[in-house]
Amino acid sequence: xxxxxxxxxxxxxxxxxxCEKYVGYNLDAEPLPVTVRISGxxxxxxxxxxxxxxxxxxxxxxxxxxxxxFYQLDYPxxxxxxxxxxxxxxxxxxxxxxxxxxxxxxxxxxxxxxRLVRGAPIIQKVVLPPFTTNSGRQxxxxxxxxxxxxxxxxxxxxxxxxxxxxPGNPHLSKYRKELTLVYELSDTTAYYExxxxxxxxxxxxxxxxxxxxxxxxxxxxxxxxxxxxPTQPDTFLFTPVLDxxxxxxxx
Amino acid sequence: MRAVMVVGMVxxxxxxxxxxxxxxxxxxxxxxxPLVGADVYLQHSRVGTTTDSxxxxxxxxxxxxxxxxxxxxxxxxxxxxxxxxxxxxxxxLRLQPVALKAGExxxxxxxxxxxxxxxxxxxxxxxxxxxxxxxxxxxISDVLKTVPSVRITGNDLDGRRMEIRGSNADEVNVYLxxxxxxxxxxxxxxxxxxxxxxxxxxxxxxxxxNYSLLGSGAFGGxxxxxxxxxxxxxxxxxxKMGNLHTRILLGEINLPVSQRMVVNYxxxxxxxxxxxxxxxxxxxxxxxxxxxxxxxxxxxxxxLSFFPQNGQWTARLLSYSYTYRKPGWEDRNNNLVGAxxxxxxxxxxxxxxxxxxxFTVRDRVDRVTEGTTHYLSDYRxxxxxxxxxxxxxxxxxxxxxxxxxxxxELSQNSxxxxxxxxxxxxxxxxxxxxxxxxxxxxxxxxxxxxxxLSWKTxxxxxxxxxxxxxxxxTHTVGVRLTYRQKEWEYAPYFNFxxxxxxxxxxxxxxxxxxxxxxxxxxLARRLEPEYNNSTxxxxxVKQIPEQGVYREMEMSLSVFTRTVYNKLLKQPxxxxxxxxxxxxNVTRGLEAALSWKELxxxxxxxxxxxxxxxxxxxxxxxxxxxxxxxxxxxxSSAGWYGTATVFYEGNSVAWYYDLENHLRTKTLSPFYDMDxxxxxxxxxxxxxxxxxxxxxxxxxxxGYRYDYLKxxxxxxxxxxxx
Numbered sequence: 011x012x013x014x015x016x017x018x019x020x021x022x023x024x025x026x027x028x029c030e031k032y033v034g035y036n037l038d039a040e041p042l043p044v045t046v047r048i049s050g051x052x053x054x055x056x057x058x059x060x061x062x063x064x065x066x067x068x069x070x071x072x073x074x075x076x077x078x079x080f081y082q083l084d085y086p087x088x089x090x091x092x093x094x095x096x097x098x099x100x101x102x103x104x105x106x107x108x109x110x111x112x113x114x115x116x117x118x119x120x121x122x123x124x125r126l127v128r129g130a131p132i133i134q135k136v137v138l139p140p141f142t143t144n145s146g147r148q149x150x151x152x153x154x155x156x157x158x159x160x161x162x163x164x165x166x167x168x169x170x171x172x173x174x175x176x177p178g179n180p181h182l183s184k185y186r187k188e189l190t191l192v193y194e195l196s197d198t199t200a201y202y203e204x205x206x207x208x209x210x211x212x213x214x215x216x217x218x219x220x221x222x223x224x225x226x227x228x229x230x231x232x233x234x235x236x237x238x239x240p241t242q243p244d245t246f247l248f249t250p251v252l253d254x255x256x257x258x259x260x261x
Numbered sequence: 262m263r264a265v266m267v268v269g270m271v272x273x274x275x276x277x278x279x280x281x282x283x284x285x286x287x288x289x290x291x292x293x294x295p296l297v298g299a300d301v302y303l304q305h306s307r308v309g310t311t312t313d314s315x316x317x318x319x320x321x322x323x324x325x326x327x328x329x330x331x332x333x334x335x336x337x338x339x340x341x342x343x344x345x346x347x348x349x350x351x352x353x354l355r356l357q358p359v360a361l362k363a364g365e366x367x368x369x370x371x372x373x374x375x376x377x378x379x380x381x382x383x384x385x386x387x388x389x390x391x392x393x394x395x396x397x398x399x400x401i402s403d404v405l406k407t408v409p410s411v412r413i414t415g416n417d418l419d420g421r422r423m424e425i426r427g428s429n430a431d432e433v434n435v436y437l438x439x440x441x442x443x444x445x446x447x448x449x450x451x452x453x454x455x456x457x458x459x460x461x462x463x464x465x466x467x468x469x470x471n472y473s474l475l476g477s478g479a480f481g482g483x484x485x486x487x488x489x490x491x492x493x494x495x496x497x498x499x500x501k502m503g504n505l506h507t508r509i510l511l512g513e514i515n516l517p518v519s520q521r522m523v524v525n526y527x528x529x530x531x532x533x534x535x536x537x538x539x540x541x542x543x544x545x546x547x548x549x550x551x552x553x554x555x556x557x558x559x560x561x562x563x564x565l566s567f568f569p570q571n572g573q574w575t576a577r578l579l580s581y582s583y584t585y586r587k588p589g590w591e592d593r594n595n596n597l598v599g600a601x602x603x604x605x606x607x608x609x610x611x612x613x614x615x616x617x618x619x620f621t622v623r624d625r626v627d628r629v630t631e632g633t634t635h636y637l638s639d640y641r642x643x644x645x646x647x648x649x650x651x652x653x654x655x656x657x658x659x660x661x662x663x664x665x666x667x668x669x670e671l672s673q674n675s676x677x678x679x680x681x682x683x684x685x686x687x688x689x690x691x692x693x694x695x696x697x698x699x700x701x702x703x704x705x706x707x708x709x710x711x712x713x714l715s716w717k718t719x720x721x722x723x724x725x726x727x728x729x730x731x732x733x734x735t736h737t738v739g740v741r742l743t744y745r746q747k748e749w750e751y752a753p754y755f756n757f758x759x760x761x762x763x764x765x766x767x768x769x770x771x772x773x774x775x776x777x778x779x780x781x782x783x784l785a786r787r788l789e790p791e792y793n794n795s796t797x798x799x800x801x802v803k804q805i806p807e808q809g810v811y812r813e814m815e816m817s818l819s820v821f822t823r824t825v826y827n828k829l830l831k832q833p834x835x836x837x838x839x840x841x842x843x844x845x846n847v848t849r850g851l852e853a854a855l856s857w858k859e860l861x862x863x864x865x866x867x868x869x870x871x872x873x874x875x876x877x878x879x880x881x882x883x884x885x886x887x888x889x890x891x892x893x894x895x896x897s898s899a900g901w902y903g904t905a906t907v908f909y910e911g912n913s914v915a916w917y918y919d920l921e922n923h924l925r926t927k928t929l930s931p932f933y934d935m936d937x938x939x940x941x942x943x944x945x946x947x948x949x950x951x952x953x954x955x956x957x958x959x960x961x962x963x964g965y966r967y968d969y970l971k972x973x974x975x976x977x978x979x980x981x982x983x
Contacts, residue, residue, distance in 0.1 A: 031692055032645075032668050035728040037787075039673075039689035039770040070920055086838075090540040093418070094590045094628055095549070114589070116630040117675070118686060 045084040046091070048120045052079045052101060055125040056159055064126065067100040068115075091115050105130035105230055130230035131158040131165050134199070136222050137244035138172070138236070140208070143252065150206040150216060153247040154189055156224050156232075157199045162191070164226045168202045171221040174214035183214045189222075192251045201248055282747060283348050284319045284713050287312050287333055290355035292611070293656035295705070297378075299335035299356070303345065310805070313752075315705055315715055319745045321807060351712050376439065376474045376614065376650060377485045379661035379701055381719045381739035382754040383469040384799050384819045384852065386411070390462050390489060395894065395904055397938050397955040397978060401453045406908050406936070407892045409854045409869035410468050410482075412885075413453070417556050417583050418539045418592065420444060420452030425468050426821065427848050427873040427884040428481025432762065435484045436475060437579070440600050440618045445642035445669055449478070449765040455581045455596055457560045459499070459511055460527045462489035468852070470795030470823050471737040471758030473699045473721030474650075474663050478762030480793040480825055490525060490566060492517050496983040499951070503976035506534040506555075521568045531558040545883060545915075545929060554587045572605020572613075589629045597621050612652035620644045636686075638675040642766070644668065658704040667695040671766045691770040695763070699723035713745035725761060729769070731790060733761045748807060753800040760795070764788040764829075772829060772840050788829065789842060795823040799852075812859035823848045828880045832918055846877040848884075865894040879916040883929060887911030900942040909933040932962045934971070951980035 025032075052064040052075050060079025065072055073083045091097065096112035099122075107129035113122075135155040142148050152170045167188060174183040189202035209215045218238045225231040238244060287299045295316025302309025306326050312318045320331075322345060331348055333341040338356035386408045396404050401421060402413030414430070415422040422430030435442050435451035443451040465485040467476075476483045494517060501509035511529035518524055533556050537548040564577040579598040585591070600618035607613050624640040645668040653660040670692035676685045700722055707715035719739040726732045737758025744751045764772070772788050799819025805812065828844025856867040871888045875881045890908040895901075913929040940953035954977050961973040 031670065033694055033728060035693040037691050037693065037729060037766075037769045039691050040687070042689075042771050043687060088542070090542050092626070092628075093538070093540060094587075094630070095538065095540045114630040116634070116677075117636055 043118055044087060046087045046115050046117060046120055047082065048085055048115070048122065049080070049082040050122040050124065051075070052081065052103075052124045052126060054106075055127045058125075061103055061106070061126060064101060064103040064106075064124075066124075067098075067102070068113075069097045085115065087115065087117060092117075101126060105232060107228070107230075128159055129226075129228050130232045131156050131168075131224040131226050133168075133222050133224050133232050133234040135247055136234055136236050137247055138170075138206070138220055138238055139244040139246055141250060141252075148208050150208060151246070151250045151252075152187075152189060152204045152206060152220070152222075153250070154202045154222050154224075155195070155199065155247060156202055158224075158226055159198055160226060160228070161197055162194050162200045164228075165191075165200070166225050166227050168222070168224045170204055170206070171223065172206050173217040173219045174210050175217040176212075176214045182217060182219075183210055183212060185210060193248065203251060205252070282319060282321050282713075283345075283350055283352075284317060284745060285348065285350075285352040285354055286316045287318065287335065287354045287356060288316055289338075289654075290357045292654040293355075294654040294659065296335050296338070296356060299333060299338075301331070301333050304330040304332050304342070313743055313750070314741070315717055315743060317713075317715060317743060317745065319713060319750070321747060351709075375485070375487075376661070376663065377436070377465065377467060377483060379652065379659070379703075380467075380472050380474045380476065380483075381701065381721050381737050381756045381758065382717075382741040383467045383472075383482075383739075383756060383797065384410075384817065385468070386466045386854070388461075388464045388466075392894075393458050393461055393464075394951075395896075395902055395938065395940070396936075397940065397953045397976065398458065398936075398957060400957075401456075401458050403936060403957050404458055405464075405466075406906055407867050407869055407890050408466055409852050409890075410850075410871045411466055412888070414544075415452075416535065416539045417454070417558065417585055419541070420450065421454050422450045423453060423484060424884070425466065425481035425484075426823070426850055426852065426871070427875055427881060428470075428823075429881060431765070432470075432478065432480035433482055433484060434476055434479035435486065437486045437598070438488055438575070438577070438600075439602060439614075439616055439648075440598060440620070441475075441644070441646060442598065442620060444622060445644060445671060445766060448767075451484075452581075452596075454558065454583070455560075455579070455598075456486055456488070457511065457527065457529045457562075459529070460488055460513075460560070460562055461486055463487040468819075469756060469797045469821065470793045471721075471735075471756060471760050471797075473701050473723045473735075473737055473758075474661065476760065477697060477723065477725060478760065478791075480760060480762060480791075480795070480823060488525075488527075488562065488564070489513075489515075490523070490564070491515060492523055497980065498982075499978060499980035501976055501978035503974055505536060505972075505974065506532070507974075507976065508532045509978075523566050525562075525564045525566075527560070527562040529558075529560040531560075532556070533558075545927070551587060554585070556583060556585045558583045569605075572603060572607070575602050576600070591627045592624065594622070594624045610651070612654070614648070614650040616646075616648045618646050620646070633680060635678045636675065637678060638673070640671075640673050642669070642671045644670075657706065658702070660703075661701045663697075663699045665697045665699075667697075669693055669695075669766055671770075689770065691766055693766060693769065694728040695725060697723060697725045714743070716740060716742040719756075721758065725763075727763065731763065733790065735759045735761055748805055750803045751800065752802075753798075755796075755798045757796040758794075760793045762791045762793070764790065768829070789827055791825060791827045791829075793823060793825045795821065797821040810861055811857040813857070815854075815856050815858075817852075817854045819852050821848075821850055821852070825880075828877075830880065832922070844877065844880045846875065846880045848876070848881065849874045863895055863897060865892075865896075867892040867894075875914075877916070878914045878926075879924075882915035882917070883913040885910040885913045885931075887931075902940050902942075904936070904938040906936045907933060908935070934958045934960050934962045947983070949982040951978075951982065953978045953980075 052061045062075055062077050064075040066081045068085050071085055073081050075081045094114050096114050099111045099113050101109040101124050103126055106126040109124055134157050138150055138152045141151045156168055158165050169188045171184055171186045187204050189204040191200055192203045193201040220236055222234045287296045297314050299312045301318045303326055306329050310318050327345050329345045331343050331345050333354055335356055339359050341356055393404050398404055405411045410426045412424045413421055423433050424430050425433050430450035431448040442455055443449050468482040470480040495515035497513040499511050509531045513527045515525045535554055536552055538551050559582050561580045567574040577600050581596040583594050598620050602616035604614045621643045626638045628636050647666045650663045673689045675687045676683050703717055703719045705717045721737040723735050739756035741754040768788055802816040804814045824847050826845040827842050830841040830844040831838050851872045853870045858865050860866055869890045873884055873886055875884050888910045892906040895903045911931045915927045917925055919925050936957045938955040942949055942951045956975045958971055958973050
């Protein structure tokens with residue numbers, strides 16, 4: 011009996027000393043990954059150009075792209091994400107159609123590239139040269155080349171805002187007028203034209219500065235601010251398609 | 262022998278006997294220890310009572326009853342009989358222990374040696390098997406709605422977690438027949454799904470934050486679940502069906518294989534489609550719906566009990582597993598508990614408890630995010646716990662000692678698997694060991710000039726030591742007074758003490774870079790334990806009227822305060838989330854309960870109320886400021902029964918830091934709801950048939966907004982018993 015007890019004690023002693031696990035401790039674990047690193051680039055769908063300043067948003071966390079179109083974000087990865095909770099993803103840039111999706115994030119890293127579709131029209135070219143009509147009147151013709159990837163039919167309105175100036179007065183008057191579609195270069199590109207008088211009824215004369223505004227059915231718009239050369243008149247984009255309804259006096 | 266002497270002496274002085282009250286105390290003849298719960302009754306008039314926690318009883322004796330015989334009965338002792346006239350006031354009745362008959366040991370060793378019964382006095386609520394089956398629910402959260410101060414939250418994935426008196430779920434220790442089942446997973450909270458409600462014989466909730474024996478780290482309280490055991494041959498089968506595509510099948514066999522041995526098996530299969538996602542951040546807001554989720558749960562419990570002459574050996578194997586599936590995600594969780602225990606007297610040593618148990622949890626998740634890559638995570642935890650307890654008993658004092666050893670280990674392994682290759686992503690293996698020694702001294706005293714008044718004072722000390730270096734000595738004091746007058750019993754109590762809670766393995770391993778401004782380098786290397794100072798003062802009043810519309814009335818009231826410090830606080834610090842250990846919280850509260858049993862013979866009414874004041878809702882979020890429940894039970898002699906419960910939870914407030922590091926407040930508005938259960942039990946060709954119709958959260962006021970468990974649920978069940 012005594013021998014057995016001794017054996018048992020010896021065995022116990024052996025067990026305890028050999029199993030450090032049952033008497034010691036180890037609390038060193040590599041830090042648990044608590045975020046997922048999300049990265050990628052954003053480019054234009056049509057031109058493949060990198061887009062800068064794009065807001066990339068995952069859930070409550072967001073970042074924006076750099077000059078080369080790259081972004082990186084550390085998203086805190088919680089139990090919700092581990093249980094495959096979809097995260098709302100939103101990529102936004104002005105004049106581009108927003109990209110929206112629900113994604114289930116994998117752990118550690120997630121690489122995702124985006125190609126954003128230009129939604130707004132693009133005012134490609136614009137001129138405002140002087141023109142003398144057959145009746146001898148001098149007018150200005152505003153011509154614009156506008157592109158919309160969604161098609162010319164999508165373009166809702168193209169208008170020009172021309173500035174007029176009193177001599178010696180810093181105050182400028184404005185004259186806004188819609189340009190009319192005159193010629194479709196392709197499904198997506200078209201020429202627009204409008205006629206402006208050299209001076210207004212209040213006596214102000216046409217100024218160098220004018221603006222073009224184009225908007226499509228999605229409500230997305232493009233604006234271009236242009237300056238006429240003081241010395242060299244602009245060259246026409248196309249032969250003007252003149253309209254007889256040139257207002258003599260502008261309200 | 263002494264009883265005979267008492268009888269003889271009193272017979273010589275019959276003239277002293279007058280009508281009125283008699284008090285007495287029932288003790289073990291060998292040790293002098295009070296016998297708690299002994300039956301004391303008059304043989305012919307069939308009136309009686311049971312002894313209290315100090316062994317005291319009180320009887321009101323009418324003129325006619327003086328000719329009756331007093332019987333004192335307690336399992337495991339020779340029955341004592343004496344003429345009522347022989348009963349002196351404050352008589353000391355000594356019962357001789359006898360050799361136990363087969364099966365009697367079950368209750369005797371359970372009652373005498375349950376460690377939670379030896380601890381400092383606290384507020385206590387108990388629910389029995391009959392109430393649980395009458396409630397019918399598969400969710401333990403429903404069953405506990407009427408217990409003051411208890412709240413259950415959670416689901417299959419997070420576990421069903423219990424909060425007591427506004428504590429967090431990891432501050433409640435849950436014991437299953439003495440085995441600690443607090444999980445080692447995410448935090449240290451116990452998952453009550455491990456035990457099927459139908460497998461519970463008795464569930465005791467001890468409320469308060471200072472315990473010496475089993476309450477280490479239990480700032481909220483201790484729950485003691487005792488599974489159903491008996492020596493009778495029993496067979497039970499039940500099927501339940503409910504909305505959310507619920508199907509439940511459960512069965513139990515209790516088989517005495519010999520005079521001294523009994524085998525019990527309980528099994529349950531439970532299927533359910535929760536229809537909502539369990540995303541923790543959505544817990545208190547609208548939830549994502551998903552009809553494609555299926556969950557399957559299985560509980561198995563096999564136990565073998567053996568009763569030698571002077572004790573009880575129990576070996577058990579308990580398993581709980583669940584599978585949670587939705588497209589692209591699957592979780593398989595397995596829990597296994599194995600335990601061997603002994604309670605009773607060994608040759609030469611009395612009142613010993615020995616226990617060794619192992620608890621393992623394995624959780625495997627397989628998920629697909631995009632394409633075909635699987636992300637696999639395998640999580641294993643193990644706890645080995647060995648315990649030795651011994652009670653020393655004197656004539657008016659007791660010392661309960663306890664030594665415990667804990668081994669805890671955790672391994673985590675995650676990898677990704679594409680069609681052809683596996684890439685390890687993360688791996689961790691950590692472990693720690695702890696030993697503890699505790700002792701509770703208690704002494705009973707009474708005033709000879711005031712019969713019926715007695716008190717017991719307690720002093721508890723506990724020493725914990727961790728292999729990783731931490732050591733703590735904590736102590737608690739307590740006193741319980743008992744005063745009996747006619748049909749009333751008043752039992753005020755008081756306790757005060759300190760408790761320590763060690764960081765869970767996960768916390769100790771991962772929360773390392775602590776910001777601590779009190780140090781020069783401002784970075785503390787390791788997490789320190791959390792401490793709690795709490796005090797509780799309360800009273801329990803019981804009335805058993807001789808005549809009246811009810812059999813028993815019980816009232817309890819307690820006021821408590823709990824100060825916790827060293828709470829871990831995660832706060833945005835610069836651009837990162839920093840860990841601070843500066844959290845301090847004071848919880849104050851008032852708890853009240855009132856019940857009438859056998860009101861107008863057929864009814865039982867139970868009312869419970871809790872008022873809470875949490876100083877830092879940042880650390881203790883969403884604890885209802887007020888909660889109230891009322892239950893009416895009806896039970897006819899023909900087997901019909903019904904239960905109606907209404908409950909209310911007041912404002913719950915949480916503080917949190919938003920992404921800009923501003924402290925914000927979120928309040929959940931109050932709600933109320935109700936549960937109704939009706940059922941009928943009737944005998945049919947030798948078996949008992951049980952039909953039940955139950956509806957929970959019938960008004961659906963909490964709905965999706967509040968908690969996973971608070972959805973409308975209707976169920977029908979059919980059971981047979983032999």
